[in-house]
Amino acid sequence: EVQLVESGGGLVQPGRSLRLSCAASGFNFDDYAMHWVRQAPGKGLEWVSSISWNRAYIGYADSVRGRFTISRDNAKNSVYLQMNSLRAEDTAFYYCAKMSSGYSYGYFDYWGPGMLVTVSS
């Protein structure tokens, strides 16, 4: 059974940093791209970032480029999102999502339960 479990969320002040983690199990992690998708409370879904199976293809939404960094550790079956210079508009539920292929374009076949990040003073 595929499982994705996010951790590291919570309340953070504007301008500070936070690192999200996603632990994966139930599939061959090395073979698939991984993504982060967020959803502001009561709003729609927004793709944030992705990393291909071999780290060769990494992408960011314009809204986070230069502030967020995605990475993965295939030995630990984990993907990370380092979020710096956080803003109030980054407040959202952050979902870790498994891509349907090893490359960064495709559909999301499994999602983690999501984790709230609140940026507020």
Place this chain on the structure above:
Amino acid sequence: EIVMTQSPATLSVSPGETATLSCRASQSVSSNLAWYQQKPGQAPRLLIYDASTRATGIPARFSGSGSGTEFTLTISSLQSEDFTVYYCQQYDDWPPLTFGGGTKVEIK
């Protein structure tokens, strides 16, 4: 960036009837389109990919159609658990991957 537009924003349908949801792309995405269902307090769940292929375990009452810029999700014989929010997503172009704004299916 490919902009995805869903309509209507809210659809009122009676249980047992059929709901028809629309998704339009600002440029052709071929058949590279997925549909997701999201219930309150839960993560999205994949329903349809490649515009018309049901994901594993998805009931046959969910069907997808379309290609290019116009897509439809049809939910027949609506059941109580189907009244929730649905999103479309294109994966023809990256980055970014883009979602529609969502359609809420509510009980009439």
